[in-house]
Amino acid sequence: MTPTLAGVLQALALVAALALSYRPLGDYLAHLLSSPKHLRIERVGYRLMGVHPDHDQPWLGYLRSVLAFSAVSVLFLYAFQRLQSHLWLSLGFPAVPAPTAFNTATSFVTNTNWQSYSGETTMGHLVQMAGLAVQNFVSAAVGVAVAATLIRGFARSRTDRVGNFWVDLTRITLRVLLPVSVVFAIVFVASGMVENLHAAQQITGLAGQTQSIPGGPVASQEVIKELGTNGGGFYNANSAHPFENPTAFTNWLEIYLLLVISFALPRTFGRMVGDNRQGYAIVTVMALYWVVSAILMTIAEWRHEGSALQAAGAAMEGKEVRFGIAGSTLFAASTTLTSTGAVNSMHDSYTALGGGLTMFDIMLGEIAPGGTGSGLYGMLVLAVITVFVGGLMVGRTPEYLGKKLGGREMKFASLYILTTPAIVLIGTGTAMTFKAEWSAALNGGPHGFSEVLYAFASAANNNGSAFAGLTATSTWWNTALGLVMLFGRLLPMVFVLALAGSLAGQQPVPATAGTLPTHRPLFVGMLAGVVLIVVGLTYFPALALGPLAEGLK
Amino acid sequence: MANPLATLAKLHLTGLRVLLVFTVLCGIAYPLVIVGLSQALLPGQANGSLVRQNGQAVGSGLIGQNFTLPASGPSAAPQPDPKWFQPRPSAAGSSGYDASASGGSNLGPNDPGLLKSVQQRRSAVAAFDGVDPAQVPPDAVTASGSGLDPAISPTYAYQQVDRVAKARGLDPQRVHQLVADHVEGRVLGFLGQQRVDVVTLNLALARLG
Structure with a gap:
């Protein structure tokens, strides 16, 4: 079998698996986000938490709960890392330094999982499993919860209530993330991932060299790292590490897990607004970008442009033999188009155009299919923009699913799409004005600029992958990126919740002959075009200075 | 309120x-x-897929390791041991395959330093294995992402057969057969690539004598 055919089969198998999950998982999510019934164990939980599960919140109350939960989570995780040397299973590691602890706390709470530390020499097992991995669950659930409010904004009318945050959070974690994690954790262990509470074991190798083989509850953390589109590796090398990704099968399964929820959520949307065709339209645009990106990236890596890669004969620098080119690029495209940011190969060593594509994927704003929840709400905001543009063309007030998109709605949508690029470009510009900060880049010339741009794009879009040559461990970098992650996560959520509240309060207007149908190929094409124009115009100058300059040299 | x-x-x-x-x-x-x-x-699996020799753990079947000669001096760079199949270059730790410092080189595709390393590795590997430099496969001259890649391509493994057989005084045919027995195909026929796991292969080699 040729590598091309194998690569195509691998992608087709993935598409088939995702297509099979689309309806059951999407319908299940729609059910649990709409059902008034609570499980008995959930009722016990609500009593322990002190929340009233039957009181829906207005958007501002929902937002306050999201912000309060995030604030408490950051403080808790920060304190946990600072105190780790006094806790069990610290493996003798000292307290995490303050700037790193701040950066890591914001990173995991915002579903970014940018890592300015090296897992095997910084974090004890207890911080990993009871600190970081807990955020892997709940930060993913927060994303889905916020997406649920936007769906309800379309589905409900003449109400100021958009849902109950604590109930959404609990149900998504308890009924989806946890059960799926249990099943696949066992599959992962059976495939070779480690799952223990040991410190590193010292062994003497065959040729007499000593080696320290690390331990840890890796498999249990690995599942939720992918399923929740988190991406924070247990070890420094992330999913390139043989203990985090031992075989080509686990590699495929990890890609599936990091895509599955985000690709099923459009079904949830279609279901809850009472028209499955709306879901198909959204998922088509997501799939379009994902497929094209994966194909282009694979071609770029197969062509291995670049003096060093040409000399080597293939783009194998930073890639593992067991995955090969196609297994690496499929992972890279999927991890950057969702907000996962796990890596099974080093993006910094990709060809200029392949690496540029990983960056472009992130800059799309994590919408194809995006992070759990954040992908759907990001795409829906762009759909709102698209409907608005369509309305401008024919000169009438646009409406989407019966909801009028007036000045108030468009202000929130515009603020949403302006926030992240502003953070990325201001951050990159600031870093480039300080020689001490941009000299943290490992590579020189345009590739060094790419490392800085990638860092800010990754942090602001809550991706978390890196052109890892950048040594972002100084106090300046830890603080700057920590703040960027917080703003990049929470500000868009504010605008999404405000939009949801505004939509939910409306009385739906009946569709007329002048209404733009939002389930037809025409709309799919328009939405895909709007995504490209918004992102392209925003980032083209920055991309021209980095990957394009390098690739066209 | x-x-x-x-x-x-x-x-x-x-x-x-x-x-x-x-x-x-x-x-x-x-x-x-x-x-x-x-x-x-x-x-x-849960404890690291350790492989044993005479009851003693000598590594993980999933994590590559160095097969170098004992350093001749404190500052001398470790030299590959001709008696063993050699893994890929590694950027993990100062001398490679340090499992407490996993990671790649992160050097860009046009990096002059990377270009120089690739060229040096190519001539060094070709001289060590006694083959034409043009034949040396890409995985022999590039570092993996983890720095712990346990696998090499079958091409690189077969290339090392004559050198290993000579250093050990074994019949090259037998060593060739050993490699052939250790070539693993794609998972389910289409996932990943063909490969040879170096630690497992070397363990079998040690048993051969």
Whole structure:
């Protein structure tokens, strides 16, 4: 079998698996986000938490709960890392330094999982499993919860209530993330991932060299790292590490897990607004970008442009033999188009155009299919923009699913799409004005600029992958990126919740002959075009200075 | 409405209680259950897939290791040992394959330093294995992403057969057969690539004599 055919089969198998999950998982999510019934164990939980599960919140109350939960989570995780040397299973590691602890706390709470530390020499097992991995669950659930409010904004009318945050959070974690994690954790262990509470074991190798083989509850953390589109590796090398990704099968399964929820959520949307065709339209645009990106990236890596890669004969620098080119690029495209940011190969060593594509994927704003929840709400905001543009063309007030998109709605949508690029470009510009900060880049010339741009794009879009040559461990970098992650996560959520509240309060207007149908190929094409124009115009100058300059040299 | 400060404090207290519930559930109970199940049902894998020689653990079947000669001096660079199949170059730690410092080189595709390393490795590997430099496969001159890649391409493994056989005084035919027995195909026929796991191969080689 040729590598091309194998690569195509691998992608087709993935598409088939995702297509099979689309309806059951999407319908299940729609059910649990709409059902008034609570499980008995959930009722016990609500009593322990002190929340009233039957009181829906207005958007501002929902937002306050999201912000309060995030604030408490950051403080808790920060304190946990600072105190780790006094806790069990610290493996003798000292307290995490303050700037790193701040950066890591914001990173995991915002579903970014940018890592300015090296897992095997910084974090004890207890911080990993009871600190970081807990955020892997709940930060993913927060994303889905916020997406649920936007769906309800379309589905409900003449109400100021958009849902109950604590109930959404609990149900998504308890009924989806946890059960799926249990099943696949066992599959992962059976495939070779480690799952223990040991410190590193010292062994003497065959040729007499000593080696320290690390331990840890890796498999249990690995599942939720992918399923929740988190991406924070247990070890420094992330999913390139043989203990985090031992075989080509686990590699495929990890890609599936990091895509599955985000690709099923459009079904949830279609279901809850009472028209499955709306879901198909959204998922088509997501799939379009994902497929094209994966194909282009694979071609770029197969062509291995670049003096060093040409000399080597293939783009194998930073890639593992067991995955090969196609297994690496499929992972890279999927991890950057969702907000996962796990890596099974080093993006910094990709060809200029392949690496540029990983960056472009992130800059799309994590919408194809995006992070759990954040992908759907990001795409829906762009759909709102698209409907608005369509309305401008024919000169009438646009409406989407019966909801009028007036000045108030468009202000929130515009603020949403302006926030992240502003953070990325201001951050990159600031870093480039300080020689001490941009000299943290490992590579020189345009590739060094790419490392800085990638860092800010990754942090602001809550991706978390890196052109890892950048040594972002100084106090300046830890603080700057920590703040960027917080703003990049929470500000868009504010605008999404405000939009949801505004939509939910409306009385739906009946569709007329002048209404733009939002389930037809025409709309799919328009939405895909709007995504490209918004992102392209925003980032083209920055991309021209980095990957394009390098690739066209 | 009550004192806004008190409302705010109450809200954060709720947040903390929710977080603690999930910490116990997802952060303690869940991993401990998985550790327990794994240790009971799959202890080999759960503890690192260790491979043993004479009952002694000599490595993990999943993690590559160095096969170098003892350093001739404190500052001398370690030299590859001709008696063993050699893994890929590694950027993990100062001398490679340091499993407590996993990672790649992160050098860009046009990096002059990387270009120079690739060229040097190509001539060094060709001279070491006694082959034409043009034949040396890409995996022999590039570092992996983890720095712990246990595998090499079948091409690179076969290229090393004559050198290993000569150094050990073995019949090249036997060593060739050993490599052939250790070539692993794609998973399910289409996932990943063909490869040879170096640690497993060298362990079998040691048993051969």
